[in-house]
Amino acid sequence: MAGAPPFELEGLDHVVLLVSDMDIARRFYCEVVGCRVDRELPQCGMLQLRAGASMIDLVNVSGEEGSWARPAVEGGRNMDHVCLATCGYEVDEVRAHLAGHGVHIGEEGIRYGATGDGYSVYFNDPFGNQIELKSAPEANLAEFLPAP
Numbered sequence: 001m002a003g004a005p006p007f008e009l010e011g012l013d014h015v016v017l018l019v020s021d022m023d024i025a026r027r028f029y030c031e032v033v034g035c036r037v038d039r040e041l042p043q044c045g046m047l048q049l050r051a052g053a054s055m056i057d058l059v060n061v062s063g064e065e066g067s068w069a070r071p072a073v074e075g076g077r078n079m080d081h082v083c084l085a086t087c088g089y090e091v092d093e094v095r096a097h098l099a100g101h102g103v104h105i106g107e108e109g110i111r112y113g114a115t116g117d118g119y120s121v122y123f124n125d126p127f128g129n130q131i132e133l134k135s136a137p138e139a140n141l142a143e144f145l146p147a148p
Helices: 022-032 091-100
Strands: 014-019 036-041 046-051 054-060 081-085 105-113 116-124 130-134
Touching (some): 022 036, 022 046, 081 116, 091 105, 105 130
Antiparallel strands (some): 036 046
8 A cells, every 4th residue: 555645635626517508508507506607618618617616517518629528438427426515505495496497306315425414405407417416514404304
C-alpha cells in the first residue's frame, strides 16, 4: 500500500451529464432544479450550471461540438445518479413543485450521504439521468421516522 493520497477531498466539484437537447436541459435544470447558468462553451457543446458550491456541466451529444462526450455504446449509461444537497425543504412543497413541472418522483425517503441523514426525493431529468434532491441533515426528520 502506498499510503494516503497527498490531498484531502472537500466535496463534489462538478458532474457532467450527457443530453440530447440543450434547450430542454437548460429549462429543466434552471427552472425545475434551481441551477443558474455560469458559463456557455458552445465550441464544446457544453453549458456549465452553478448548483450551489458545485457545478453541473451539460453536454449536448446530439451535435458535432459535443461529439467528444458521446458514449461508445449508443444509449449507454455512464452514471447511476447525481445527488444535489440542499439547505432543507418542505417535502410537500417539493412534491408540488416537481408535479407542476410534470416531473414524477420515483422514490423518496431518508438517505445517508456526505453530510449525514437527510430526506431525499429521486426523479429523472428529460434525458433519463436520475437526480436525488437531498435535504440538509439538520432538517426535521422526525415526521418521516417511525413512531417509537
